[in-house]
């Protein structure tokens with residue numbers, strides 16, 4: 001049943017619907033899963049008029065009206081997946097669920113935003129960024145916040161819950177709020193950004209719940225990858241790019257990619273001692289404007305290398321942290 005170009009059936013009973021984002025990553029896929037009671041929608045897109053129109057058209061193409069949507073599940077809180085949750089809930093009246101940590105994204109308060117800004121300011125200082133770059137990163141953060149219209153979830157979806165016949169698997173790493181849905185009988189997973197065929201999803205740095213410290217994002221991602229390998233998934237239906245027909249091979253490659261990144265960082269440090277920003281500028285000279293991405297990539301992997309004893313760090317009196325190879 002594919003009557004328009006933006007909807008396609010990609011697994012038994014699962015349709016993907018392409019929603020425009022305007023981001024460099026391209027379209028994001030909402031997954032539509034009809035059943036006897038109506039339809040579950042996994043991820044809501046950005047919520048722009050264009051994106052909402054594409055989603056409504058997608059529902060129409062599988063023979064459903066907006067009022068037949070009974071459940072909206074968000075895989076994680078990023079704007080391209082969760083930005084449209086409020087608009088979709090308004091339009092459909094459906095029950096909105098996701099991981100409890102979604103609240104940070106869906107209902108930020110002035111206090112939580114201030115705590116987050118202070119966390120990042122301290123982090124960027126430690127990474128050796130200039131105040132000018134902290135400010136650029138804050139502006140970028142603010143613009144993403146504004147893309148997510150606040151909305152109150154109706155319930156939680158946590159590890160082991162069953163939602164419309166799909167089991168919730170907690171899959172942090174790309175975001176601490178990330179869940180995936182797994183269908184036991186054919187081992188298909190609706191995976192959000194947990195694994196993407198053509199690009200490696202970043203392990204983005206996030207503060208912990210109290211904004212005291214940072215999540216060990218690369219270590220979290222590794223645990224998630226090992227968990228996914230154990231599930232022996234037959235296919236992952238991701239939020240971006242093509243369905244992953246051989247998840248075992250791709251996940252094994254993502255684990256090797258992490259090892260390769262650590263080796264690359266260690267080679268770049270050599271006999272020197274380096275800040276995160278010096279390493280980020282060396283490794284990603286053409287992506288210096290993507291501060292969050294490249295700092296996350298370097299710091300996340302250094303955190304992991306430090307945990308396993310490959311690098312050590314020291315902090316100077318200005319709060320700037322430098323890394324060197326462990327003796």
Ligand SMILES: [Zn+2]
Pocket residue numbers: 076078174175193
């Ligand atoms: Zn994401």
